[in-house]
Amino acid sequence: MKNIILVLASILTLVIYSCSNNTNAEIAPLDEIAALMQQQKVIINVNVEQFKKLVTSEKGTVLDVRTPGEWAEGTIANAEKIDYYNDNFATEIEKLDKTKPVFVYCKKGGRSSSAAEILKEKGFTKVFNLDGGISAWLDAGQEIVK
Numbered sequence: 096m097k098n099i100i101l102v103l104a105s106i107l108t109l110v111i112y113s114c115s116n117n118t119n120a121e122i123a124p125l126d127e128i129a130a131l132m133q134q135q136k137v138i139i140n141v142n143v144e145q146f147k148k149l150v151t152s153e154k155g156t157v158l159d160v161r162t163p164g165e166w167a168e169g170t171i172a173n174a175e176k177i178d179y180y181n182d183n184f185a186t187e188i189e190k191l192d193k194t195k196p197v198f199v200y201c202k203k204g205g206r207s208s209s210a211a212e213i214l215k216e217k218g219f220t221k222v223f224n225l226d227g228g229i230s231a232w233l234d235a236g237q238e239i240v241k
Contacts, residue, residue, distance in 0.1 A: 138211045138222045143235040146198060146225045155196035155221075160184075160210045161229070165202060169239035171232065179206045185213060193219050200225035200232070 141149065150157055150171070159170050160179040170176065177187045179201065188210075191197065197219055201207040204227050211222045225232065233239065 137215045137220060138224060140208075140224045140226045142226055143231050143237060146200070146223065146232075147237060149196070149223055150198050153196055155198055156191050158188075158191070158197050158199040158210070159229075160199060160201050160206050167241075169229075169241045171200065171229065172238070172240050174200075179210050184210075185217070188214060188217060191219075193217070196221040196223060198223045198225070201228045203228045203230050 149155075157171055157174040159166060159174040159176050161176075162178050162180060163176075166176050175191070177184060181187070197211075197214055199207045199210050199214070199222060201210070204225065207224050207228060211224045214222045227234075229239070
């Protein structure tokens with residue numbers, strides 16, 4: 096009888112331990128993205144890792160607000176390009192889908208922060224701003240396309 100209880104206790108411990116380790120390791124990144132998406136704020140500043148996860152897992156628009164000269168140096172893959180300094184910036188962003196998230200970046204984060212405010216004023220519901228811009232992206236070893 097003692098042996099049966101010992102075996103059952105060992106099996107139960109093993110099952111609980113193995114389930115808890117696998118679940119936490121696999122779900123954490125998805126939970127992080129889900130938590131970001133559920134925030135009530137319209138503009139959310141994110142780091143490079145979060146930005147990359149969001150861009151690859153969510154349907155939305157990657158928006159590069161740098162200048163044409165900066166675009167020639169390379170962009171994040173699949174980025175829409177709308178120059179923040181162009182007089183028609185506000186008109187051009189109106190063409191984007193307001194119901195989908197926008198993942199905005201510039202060189203260091205200043206222009207994209209200002210662009211995010213304009214996107215919010217124009218009725219966009221979820222804007223993710225890359226903290227540190229494409230400079231942080233490159234510093235983290237992420238790829239760009241030319």
